[in-house]
Amino acid sequence: MAIAKAERLMNLALCLLGTRRPLSKRELRDSIEAYVEAFGPGNGATGSDDSFNRMFERDKDDLRELGLVIETVENLDGEVGYLARRDSNRLPPITLDAEEAAALGLAAKVWQQARLAGAASGALQKLRAAGLPEDVDPYGSHGALEPRIPVHEAAFEPLMLACRDRRPVAFDYRKATAAHPEQRHVEPWALECWRGHWYLAGWDRDRGAERVFRLSRITGKVRSRGGRYTAPVPDVVTVRETVASWAGEVADRSARIRLRAGAGYPLRAKATSVRELGDGFDELEIPYGHGLDAWLVEFGPDVVVLEPAELRADVVDRLRAVAKG
Numbered sequence: 001m002a003i004a005k006a007e008r009l010m011n012l013a014l015c016l017l018g019t020r021r022p023l024s025k026r027e028l029r030d031s032i033e034a035y036v037e038a039f040g041p042g043n044g045a046t047g048s049d050d051s052f053n054r055m056f057e058r059d060k061d062d063l064r065e066l067g068l069v070i071e072t073v074e075n076l077d078g079e080v081g082y083l084a085r086r087d088s089n090r091l092p093p094i095t096l097d098a099e100e101a102a103a104l105g106l107a108a109k110v111w112q113q114a115r116l117a118g119a120a121s122g123a124l125q126k127l128r129a130a131g132l133p134e135d136v137d138p139y140g141s142h143g144a145l146e147p148r149i150p151v152h153e154a155a156f157e158p159l160m161l162a163c164r165d166r167r168p169v170a171f172d173y174r175k176a177t178a179a180h181p182e183q184r185h186v187e188p189w190a191l192e193c194w195r196g197h198w199y200l201a202g203w204d205r206d207r208g209a210e211r212v213f214r215l216s217r218i219t220g221k222v223r224s225r226g227g228r229y230t231a232p233v234p235d236v237v238t239v240r241e242t243v244a245s246w247a248g249e250v251a252d253r254s255a256r257i258r259l260r261a262g263a264g265y266p267l268r269a270k271a272t273s274v275r276e277l278g279d280g281f282d283e284l285e286i287p288y289g290h291g292l293d294a295w296l297v298e299f300g301p302d303v304v305v306l307e308p309a310e311l312r313a314d315v316v317d318r319l320r321a322v323a324k325g
Helices: 002-018 025-031 031-037 046-066 098-110 115-131 154-167 239-246 265-270 292-297 309-324
Strands: 069-076 082-083 168-172 183-192 196-205 209-214 220-225 252-260 271-276 283-290 303-307
Touching: 002 025, 002 031, 002 046, 025 046, 031 046, 031 183, 069 271, 082 209, 082 292, 098 196, 154 168, 154 196, 183 209, 183 239, 196 239, 252 265, 283 292, 292 309, 303 309
Parallel strands: none
Antiparallel strands: 069 082, 168 183, 168 220, 183 196, 196 209, 252 283, 252 303, 271 283
C-alpha cells in the first residue's frame, strides 16, 4: 500500500510539474493510471467521483506537505485547474565558499565506510552541478588526519532511519551481564559514536525510562513498530554523557578492587593507584560511579571487589544472575 501511494504521488507530481497549463481534476484523473484503476475514467458516476475527490485532495495535501508548490487556477469557464510551476519548485542558487566545501568534503569522508557513502557522494555531485566553485575539491586532502567513523553493526542503518522518522522499534538485546538476549521495545532518539562504539539513546517502553543501548549487543534484526511516541523527545539528546554516566565515567567516590596481574588493562588505565600484592593479584583504587558493577562483571574471576560493600553486593548479584541463566 505504501509503495502504491508513493507511486501515485510521484505520478501526480510529475503531471503537475510537466504541464504548461493548469489541469483539471478530470484531466488528472484520466492521465494517472492509479486513479483510472481505482475509479475508472471521469464519466460522472457520483460514487466514484466523490471517492476520487477525497483521494485527490489528500494526495494534493500530501504533496504540499512535502514542499511542492501547487497553484490553483480558475479559467474563464469557472473550471478549476492545478499546476506546479518549475520556477516555484526550484531550489535557489547554491554558493559555497572554500571552508563550507571543505566541511562537506570531510563529512562525506567520515561516512565512506558506511552504506551512506553513496548518498554522500551523490549529494556532493549535485552541489557541484548547482554551483560549487570549480577550484574547490570537496574530496581533496585538508590535513594529515582523515576522519573516519566505522560502522560495522547491521542495526545502524535501520536505527538511523527510525530516529529520523520517529518510528518505534523492537530488537533483541543482550546485556553484558546476561546469558541470553531479551526483547526491547524502544522509541529511538539519537545515535552517537563514543570511544569506537555506536550507542542508541531512546525511551524503553517496557521499563518506562530513558536507556542507552550499545549497537554491538543488538542481535537479530531491528523491527519497526506502529504507533506514535509515548514519551517526549528531549531537545538535546546527550548520548555521550549518558553512556559515560552508566559506564562509571562520572564518579565522585572511589572503589578498591583486587585485579589479577596481567589482566584488566582498561581498569588499570582508570586506576588512581596500583599496589602489587605478590599473590598474583594487584590492588587498585578506581573511580566509582553508576554502572561500575556491570563493567566489573565483564572481567569475571579476574576481579574481586574489596570495598565499598554495596558495590561488592551488586557485583555478586549480577554474577549470580548470569550463573542462573
